Amino acid sequence: MDCRVAENLVDNYIDGTLRGKELESFLKHIENCPSCYEELETYYIVHEATKQLDEEEDHLNFDMMGLLEEDIRERKIEIGRERWLNYFSFGISGVVIIAFAYFLAHVVFPWI
Ligand SMILES: [Zn+2]
Known part of the structure; x- marks a missing residue:
């Protein structure tokens, strides 16, 4: 991925x-790219500040950079979870296909 993307x-x-x-x-x-990180940080800070003002939270969290780091950490956990879920559903569909093949072979066409 390059900076423009x-x-x-x-x-x-x-x-x-x-x-x-x-x-x-x-x-x-x-x-790995400080200039894009900075770009993200700027947008994130603006976004967070507007959100917090909209929600009229009792105490504003001004540690925006900490928030972004936290956010990135959470997104990574999410990626890991999604990947695991993909493997899991891939495994499930494998089992279903095998069970279906077994069913076809032994129940529907027992003479094969
Ligand atoms: Zn970049």
């Missing part, structure tokens, strides 16, 4: 529509 994805990261593999390569780029 990463910059275009900043909005999607912030509104939470960036997912899966795209999110993963975005995070990888951000970690």
